[in-house]
Amino acid sequence: MALLKVRRQLAMVIDLNKCLGCQTCTLACKTQWTNRNGREYMYWNMVETMPGRGYPRDWQLAGGGFNEGGELMTGRLPNLASDYGLPWEYNYQELLRTGDSQMFGPVQGSNWGPNWDEDQGGGIYPNSYYFYLPRICNHCSRPACLEACPRKAIYKREEDGIVLVDLRRCRGYRYCVESCPYKKVFYNPLLKKAEKCIFCFPRVEKGIAPACARQCVGRIRHVGYLEDREGAVYRLVHEWRVALPLKAQFGTGPNVFYIPPISPPRFLPDGNLSEEPRIPSDLLIDLFGERVPEVLALLDQEMARKRAGQSSELLDTLIAYVHREMFRI
């Protein structure tokens, strides 16, 4: 199966240089869609700290997507306790009421959870580094979840390219969960159905941006159609070509794009600064592809123009002076 044809494709561009890691997007999504009815463990939107193992744990190694020959690959189903992590309660009662505990802490331990490895990052001081990676469903042009479903319960909307699960057709087989290489399809153990990010289509249909984008305090997310030549999304992806898909090697044609992170230079042993960025190029190239050095060079160049008092339409777009201009829906 080739790329699915749609009349136009809604897409998102996320500027990683502006992400604060505040998880406001995560809470906006959670309170809107996933805080009830078997979805409690799900994070359709989540900000991961990179380098890190992510959510669910080691999603990058869990398989799925398409191989170089275009064949659908079966991945691994994450485990609720060890890969997503179970929520836990604290010992308020024992500490404050009964006196059975003298130390504050969780009643039961947990081994994993959303952004569990937030404090770790990579590198060794003084060259330690990290950046944030917000992730939602990529509403792919060739969705592995869709091809994996023997019930044809997943479809891609022709009018905007949003990928949805038809819950009336879904029988909870979870081939979609296995096959999504981003592990952004979740199984609802109460409803016994697969569920995923819906790109806030009820909001989009009213001209309102998805909650994760609209609520973002850092103004890092542009939303618009990839074919809209006047829109920031088109210009960032196709004209300036600074917005790159995540793990394009999975072969699914993701429609969420990222401005890769610039990092400060590495310290040399003598304390002076080198020319080398602190975030290793290999890591960024693995995530965002071979064009990362070219994009980072262009961003550096445009920042230099700004510093010199010249104008930069690219940087002005990324700065997003006017919030409403970030969304062309």
Added chain:
Amino acid sequence: MRMSWWETLWLPFIALGLLSCQSTPQLADAGLTVRFLSQELPLDPAAPVYHQLSPLKVSVYPQLLIHPYASQERPPIYVRAAHNGGELVFLVEWSDDTLDREDHQEVDKFADACAIMFPQGEVEEATAAALMMGFLKPVRIWYWKNGQPAQSLEGKGPGTLKRIPDGFLSCKALYRDGGWHLVFKGAFRLKGDHLWVAFAVWDGSKGERGPQKSISNWVRAYVE
């Protein structure tokens, strides 16, 4: 790895080949007799009345026509059947080393399950419907999954299953001695002196669900 697009091109030819080989419905090991019992038919798989009936051994095979395939060879199942003029009962028994069910704290576990398929329409149409879930003709399915109530389904080929209301269908399962003992009880609707049935079983511990299952050929069930 799943089926590539060019592999799927072979599917219609495989299906037509199988159909052309089946001038009459493929029978399982022997016919099944649906005994007439002049009494209320219990749901309990351990009810002594059922164990006075002779079981039929039915071979089941991994499903290999529709992706994803099943890969497990498994032992035969044993079937007993009875009716009382108003109700139709099947006692299906098969060995399974593990009792598997889905619960609310797991997202990567699958339940053991079993289904009985009946062709809809005339008996001759059983031939055309002999492939999965009635490749060309509609079928009715009684479906049980461990931990859930019985479901009545309709389908016409893979991916078409649809739940339909059926107030008469019920089932009760018992896991004992390394195997399942399952009673399906539904409404007895019969035209003629026999009906066609086929069986499917899923082993949850092997990750079986959906198309990954073991299926039988059609069994002719003679009705007393």
